Amino acid sequence: MSTILLHDLVGLSDLRFSPYCWRVKLALAHKGLAFRTRGTPFTAIPAIAGGTGKTVPVIEDGDTIVSDSFAIAEYLEKTYPDRPSLFGGSGGHAMARFVESWANVLHGPIGRMVVLEIHDRLLPEDRAYFRKSREQRMGAPLEQIVARREDRLEAFRESLLPLRLMLKKQPFIGGAAPNYADYVVFGSLQWPRMVSAFELVARDDVARAWFDRVLDAHDGFARKAPATGH
Amino acid sequence: MSTILLHDLVGLSDLRFSPYCWRVKLALAHKGLAFRTRGTPFTAIPAIAGGTGKTVPVIEDGDTIVSDSFAIAEYLEKTYPDRPSLFGGSGGHAMARFVESWANVLHGPIGRMVVLEIHDRLLPEDRAYFRKSREQRMGAPLEQIVARREDRLEAFRESLLPLRLMLKKQPFIGGAAPNYADYVVFGSLQWPRMVSAFELVARDDVARAWFDRVLDAHDGFARKAPATGH
Known part of the structure; x- marks a missing residue:
């Protein structure tokens, strides 16, 4: 088995x-x-x-090239069935799409809080492209988009209520242990943590405790990466 | 196999x-x-x-009594494993808790739009209890709670965005066919439909098309029940 290559976005x-x-x-x-x-x-x-597409992640596994995060998870699940399951069966595979959709909805408000810090941590060659495309998408200069983000923090934190309610029943979206559904939501919150010290999830929130458990999973894999936030 | 008895809430x-x-x-x-x-x-x-508890549903299956909707789904899945699966495996079982939590968060805004119509469709002996407990919980007279509900409709409809995004990928939360995760969200929207003609989900919304598909499932089981809304 060859080592898989993941093309991953990079900043400064x-x-x-x-x-x-x-x-x-x-x-x-x-x-x-x-x-x-x-x-x-x-x-x-x-x-x-x-020239495989317009977005990362892209993986190369031997001669196989797969792009799109969900398609990659499906590929890994299908190709390596003897390894721990990412979905826990067909129901989990389907429901992970719902969790993904829920998490992706968070990207709007998260982006509007940290987009300037993303910009400032990009490699110089990316900055003009990023500023132009994001200002076009969000309809304002980056500096203006993130202004008074404190005022939007409470509404964002409220939007995590489904996760918080679920955590009364079990420690992970995947149940007793994390699975792909956890990684989906985790990725959405790891994103601002990597670029910003602005605390989107309060320290005493059970959702933060869940996030920390995913940081600790797999020998602290996601905690080892250098981050801007805590 | 005996016929299962479900204790179901009833109004006028x-x-x-x-x-x-x-x-x-x-x-x-x-x-x-x-x-x-x-x-x-x-x-x-x-x-x-x-005297099994304070809430319905409660089922009696022979000598077995189970209350709490999620616990009942788990009981049915475990007791009748040869019947079509409700969760589609362990991952779906766990993730259904997330979907349930998301759906239950909708109950606040839904309740504040239709609570008066629920009251008006209750049996006479329930009305005083219902009015008192709901006014206490919601902090205002029922008439005041539902006032200007039109103003809150857009925000409610926006909150269904995760479902809408998911429907770009597949016709049901359960994938190609509905499973318990669909029934959870369906129940949350069938509730106002039973008591009110106020249209919480617009006719041209893909979420409404999904709801209609669940109404049609199992030979139109959920469509056959007399309802106030469409």
Whole structure:
């Protein structure tokens, strides 16, 4: 079995912050598969593996190239069925799509709180592209988008209530142990943590305790990466 | 195999509106199990099966009594493993708790839009109890709670975005066919539909198309029950 190559987004000081790439890194760690990452700036994505698409993550597993985080998780589950399961069966596979959709909805408000810090931690060649595309998407200068973000923090924290209610029943979305559904939501919160010290989830929140448990999973895999936040 | 008895909440004209009971009724239909229901007003719940608890649903399966909708789904899955699966494996079992938590968060805003219509459709003996307990919980007279509900409709509809995003990938939360996760969310939306013609989900919303598919499931089981809304 060859070592899998993951093309991962990269910023200054080798910072790895992409939520979608974090989902895949945890999925690889969960499967216990040997992998290495190659840091890729936004503007170099089109050149990956001879031009496979517009986004990372992309993995190369021998001759197989797979892009899109969920498709990669499905590929890993199918290709390495003897390794710990990412979905826990067909129901989990399907429901993970719901969890993914819920987590992706968080990206709007999260982005509007940390987009300037993402920009400032990008490699110089990415900054003009990033500023232009995000200002176009969000309809304002980055500085203005993040202004008074404190005022939006409470609403964001309230939006985590489903996770908080679930944690009254079990320690992980996957039940007694984390699975791909946890990595999906984790990736969404690891993203701002990598670029910002702004505390999106309060220290005393049970959702933060869950996040810390995922940071600790697989021998603290996700905690070892240098981060800006705690 | 004996016919399962479900203690189901009941209002005027035999109206059955409890979201938790709907979850269980769909779970029973999914399993293809023979069951009958016994309509129970709120104030008669403490007397069910010799005093089992404070809430419905409660099922009696032979000598076994189970209350709490999720516990009932778990009981059915474990007791009738040869019938179609409600969870699709351990991952789905765990993730259904997340979907349940997400759906239960909707109950706050839904309740604040239809609580007066629930009250008006209760049996006479339930009304004083219901008004008092709900006004205490919600902090205002029922009439005031539902006032200007039109103003809150857009925010409620926005909160269904995770479901809408997921529906771009697959027709049900359970994947190609509905499972317990679908019945959980369905129950939360069937509840206002039973008591009110106020349209919480717009006719042209993909979430409404999903809801209609669940209404049609199992030979239109959930569509056959008399409802106030469409």
